[in-house]
Amino acid sequence: MPGRRAWPLHWAEGIGSNPAATDELLIRLLDVEVGFLHSCDRPAVLDAAVAHPDPQVRSRPADTFRPKLTSDQWVRLVRAEPSPSRRVLWAEHACAWGVELPEDLYDDLLAGPSRAQAAELPRLPAHRLPGLAADADPRVRATACARWEDLAAPLRALLLADTDDAVRTAAMLAHHNSVPMPREVFAALPAPRHALEQCRLSPELEAELVRDGDAEVRRALAANPRLSAHSVAVLAEDPSDDIRAAVALRPDLNEEQRAAVRYDFDPTSMSRTLPWVEGLHGDADAMRRLAVSSHPLIRRSVARARHLPPDVVERLARDEDRTVRLFLAESCDDAPAEMLLEVWRWWDGSFTHPDRPRSHPNFPRTGLLRYVGDPGGRMRRLALDDPESTPADVARLARDPQAEVRRRAAEDSRLAPADAVRLLNDPAAHVRGIAMRNPRLPARVLAELLHDRDTACTAATNPAIPVPVLHRILAAAATAVAARR
Structure with missing residues (x-):
């Protein structure tokens, strides 16, 4: 609109959430604004993001609550990361999301300066372990102890006799996952917490610890999967409620035993x-x-x-x-x-x-129109999901006394243009925001919203904006970003 103030940076924030934006446009947007990648699920756009020269752009799709990356995109992201520590970080994230890394990528990660962190990757192939157990870096040797069952007996013996205290301790704790730990070994540990929570303890030591006067000791023992049935039964009668509650969640209890444990439970927690x-x-x-x-x-x-x-x-x-x-x-x-x-x-x-x-x-999905007059606003919202609902139903609910119902009407593609304009002045902000996104808004009104600083970003998400116009405002945004750099 000639003579009206432009808000290109606000437009850029909104374009990424516009369902009418093409893949080509969103790929161009990567050089301007990348916030939209948090919810982007378009393969072509994500491909372009993980191949982008800017590391901040590359990392954005992975650094989200629920990444939409494919296994191949995860692997390419890891390979493209120049920082060794970040490369291992993305590899950890990829493994957490079920990605199987290729063999040569493990080679690359283990050959880098972040080898100690790479050695902790949960899916590291077992044939790599002998090299890690004999590594010059004690941090790597200590990490190898976490895969104790995959190590051959000679390697275990070497780690138990290692010259580094931390390695020996890690090996000792791993060794006592299956071999009962005697009192003298337990007493020599620099920190007993792991042993209390994970290790198999000698009968004498276990009997002593489950009656320890320190509640923290008993609390740690309560979750130990290697605790004997007798000790579990002792802790099930512990005077501390949170210890009994921990016992009640043990997988080795049958349901009769579990029901016999007294514990407080807050259903709202x-x-x-x-x-x-x-x-x-x-x-x-x-x-x-x-x-x-x-x-x-x-x-x-x-x-x-x-x-x-x-x-x-x-x-x-x-x-x-x-x-x-x-x-x-x-x-x-x-x-x-x-x-x-x-x-x-x-x-x-x-x-x-x-x-x-x-x-x-x-x-x-059907039979929902019966709720159009329901006393509950949440149920009235459902009426417009019924395939037999009509524009008249939309108009009726657009005037509903409850904001959540008007919000549902505001997002309906059958909303009359006049009702869409009226809802722009709704007392509820979230209703106004949804109305700004409705494609039934008249073009003149939508243009006014685009040129208002307070509404420019939301208006830019409206799918009624023609794609050529989206390209024009993106070009304006790119110019504005370049001027600020």
Whole structure:
């Protein structure tokens, strides 16, 4: 608009979130603004990002909460990183996301100055271990001890007799994962925490420690997977509630034993998936057994499985703990429609699982118009998802007394242009923001929004902006960025 102030940097921030932006345009945007890469899932754009000469651009797609990179893109990102420490960092991230690194890349990482960090990569091939166990750097030798079971007996003996104190300690702790640790060895440890949490202890030492006067000692022992059944039973009667609570979550208890442990549980507390339960997600019999556990955290962890047997799904969908039902709605592809609709009444998505349960493939898609007059605003929102809903329904809900319902109407492609303009003045900021993105806005109004500093960024996300115009405002943004550098 001639004579109106331009806001090219604000436009650049918005273009990356415009669904009408082409791959070509977004690739050009990499030289101007890269914030959009946090949510970008376009293969061609991500290919260009990991091959970009600017390391900040290359790293942005990987440095997100849920990276969208393919295995090949991860490998290319690692190879392209000039910093040895950052190269290992990206390799660690890639492994955490299930990427199998090629053999020659391990060679490259282990040959660099960050060899000690590279030696800690969890999927390092076993045939590399002899070289690490005999490495000149004691940090590398100590790291090799973490793969104790993969080391041959002669290498273990060398590490147990190593000249470096830290290496010997690491070897000693690994050795006593299977061989009971006597009292004199335990007493000589510089820090006993790892031994308490992980090592197999001699019967005499164990009997002494489970009755230690220091609650921190008993607390560390409570999670030790190598503790004897007798010592577990002693800790199950510990005077400290948090120690008993830790015992109640041990995988070696049967459900009768677990139910006998007294512990306090706050159902509103944040809970994480128990690793040992997650490791059994593919075992149908284990899921059946654990789905009836007396412990809510175990049932919640079962509900996080991607797939579950029908009888387990049916049971968890009726669980008295609503967080179990929520986790089933968020994570399990087999969650039933009725339960998803029930969960929707009180939950509409989290940071980790946005828009679930509504986006779940089993969520009801028909028969939702019956909620157009429901007392609950969240249920009225669903009415416009029904394929039989009409523009008249959109117009009705665009005037709803609740902001969350007006927001749903504001994003509907059937919204009348006049209603879209009216919602630009809605008292709720999030409704106004969604209305700015609606493609039914008149071109004149959209242009006004683009030239207003407060709305320029959001307006630039509107898919009604023609692609040639997006290229023009990107060119203006590139010029503005170049002038600032």
